[in-house]
Amino acid sequence: MSGGRADCPRLVCYRNFKVLAHAYDNQNGQTIEVSVGLASRAVRDDPLALSILRHEVAHLVHHDLPAIRRESIAAGGAVLSADVVTAMCLLTMIIILAVTDFGKFTLPWSFTNIIEVHSAILLATLIITLPLVLGRYVIRRYASFIFALIEMRADVSAGIWGEGLESLSQRIKNDPDIRPTTVRELGFAYISPSLSHLPAQERASLLSKPARLATPKLSYFAIALGAIWLLNFHQGNEVWDFFLLCAAVALLQGLTVQMIVTARARLRLTPSRAAIAMAAVRCSAR
Numbered sequence: 001m002s003g004g005r006a007d008c009p010r011l012v013c014y015r016n017f018k019v020l021a022h023a024y025d026n027q028n029g030q031t032i033e034v035s036v037g038l039a040s041r042a043v044r045d046d047p048l049a050l051s052i053l054r055h056e057v058a059h060l061v062h063h064d065l066p067a068i069r070r071e072s073i074a075a076g077g078a079v080l081s082a083d084v085v086t087a088m089c090l091l092t093m094i095i096i097l098a099v100t101d102f103g104k105f106t107l108p109w110s111f112t113n114i115i116e117v118h119s120a121i122l123l124a125t126l127i128i129t130l131p132l133v134l135g136r137y138v139i140r141r142y143a144s145f146i147f148a149l150i151e152m153r154a155d156v157s158a159g160i161w162g163e164g165l166e167s168l169s170q171r172i173k174n175d176p177d178i179r180p181t182t183v184r185e186l187g188f189a190y191i192s193p194s195l196s197h198l199p200a201q202e203r204a205s206l207l208s209k210p211a212r213l214a215t216p217k218l219s220y221f222a223i224a225l226g227a228i229w230l231l232n233f234h235q236g237n238e239v240w241d242f243f244l245l246c247a248a249v250a251l252l253q254g255l256t257v258q259m260i261v262t263a264r265a266r267l268r269l270t271p272s273r274a275a276i277a278m279a280a281v282r283c284s285a286r
Contacts, residue, residue, distance in 0.1 A: 009023070009029075009030040009031060009032045009057070009060055010029060010030065010031045010032070011031075011032055011034065012031060012032070012033045012034070013033075013034055013035070013036060013039050014033055014034075014035060014036070015035075015036055016035035016036060016037060018035055018037050018038075018177075019035065019037050019038045019041065019048075019049065019052065019177050020034070020035040020037070020038060021033065021034045021035065021038055021052050021053060021055070021056045022056065023056040023057070023059040023060055023065065024065065025059075025060055025063070025065040025066060026065075030060050032053070032056045032057070032060075034053070038052060038053075047162070047163060047167070047171055048168075048171045048172070048175050050162060051158045051159065051162050051168050051171065052158070054157065054158035054161045054162055055154045055155060055157070055158040056154075058153070058154040058157035058158055058161075059150075059154050061157070062150075062153065062154070062157070064150050064153075064154065067150070068147060068150065071143055071146060071147075072143065074143075075139050075140060075142075075143035078135075078136075078139050079136050079139055079140060082132045082133075082135055082136040082139075083136065085132055086129050086132045086133065086136075089125060089128050089129045089132070090125065090129070092125075093121060093122070093125040096121055097118065097121060100117060100118075100121070134227050137193055137227055138224050138227045140193035140194070141191075141192075141193045141195070141223060141224045141227070142224045144192070144193055144194055144195040144196060145195060145217075145220055145221060145224065147195070147196050148189075148195050148196060148197055148198050148220070149217070151196065151197050151198070152198060152203060152206065152213075155168070155203055155207060156207070156213060159207055165207045165208065165210060166207070166208055168204075168207055169204045169205070169207035169208035170204075170208075172200055172201075172203060172204040172207070173201065173204045178200050179200075180201060181199035181200055181201040181202065185199050186199055186202075189202070189220065190219070190220060190222075190223060191223050195220075198217075198220070
């Protein structure tokens with residue numbers, strides 16, 4: 001079903017009995033898809049169902065979806081570039097190995113010399129490709145971390161527009177359809193490059209403590225900062241690896257700046273927040 005005025009999002013109901021909803025914003029206009037399970041709870045004025053709808057409306061109000069698409073394209077382009085360069089490095093390694101094995105072997109032919117030459121080629125390839133793999137991971141993780149913060153902002157908007165943050169927090173914690181966060185899901189949230197939402201229990205905890213909402217969530221950000229530090233082990237003099245690192249850091253900081261600039265609300269800058277932000281930028285620039 002669908003309906004509403006031309007300036008309102010189109011509402012579409014699909015056959016799924018879980019409590020699910022999705023918002024879309026493209027050239028065809030704004031659309032909110034809701035499951036039968038969510039719709040049935042919403043018509044009974046279920047507070048959590050209404051909060052989920054407010055969450056999706058918040059994405060449309062804050063223009064989150066076009067911003068997510070732009071950041072996905074930027075991060076995807078950087079990841080694709082790293083993949084292409086990595087593939088070229090591996091292809092070059094295969095060619096060198098083939099020439100070494102089937103061409104003129106410059107050292108005396110022995111098992112020890114063959115192992116040493118092959119090991120040297122593999123080690124050189126590893127030294128070149130490992131920063132590419134780390135950079136690829138950092139960019140994906142950083143972008144996904146921003147997506148999770150965008151989802152958290154939609155939660156906050158839903159709480160403010162509804163019964164309040166504390167009430168929404170309690171409903172997330174107590175609703176039987178929202179199962180407790182598992183250890184696997186928690187680990188996934190800290191290290192996965194495909195993060196899109198913080199665990200439900202963590203979101204509920206943040207909503208119940210407004211003072212934590214504007215902090216950088218450094219525990220979820222730590223893996224990206226740590227991986228950037230590891231990039232320093234490659235101290236070659238090649239121009240390409242210098243520009244690769246600069247491009248990766250510029251993209252990471254650019255995504256952060258975009259998120260801050262597009263924020264609608266003013267953020268009070270406390271000394272602790274400033275110190276954490278400065279540490280994050282300093283680590284990213286290493």
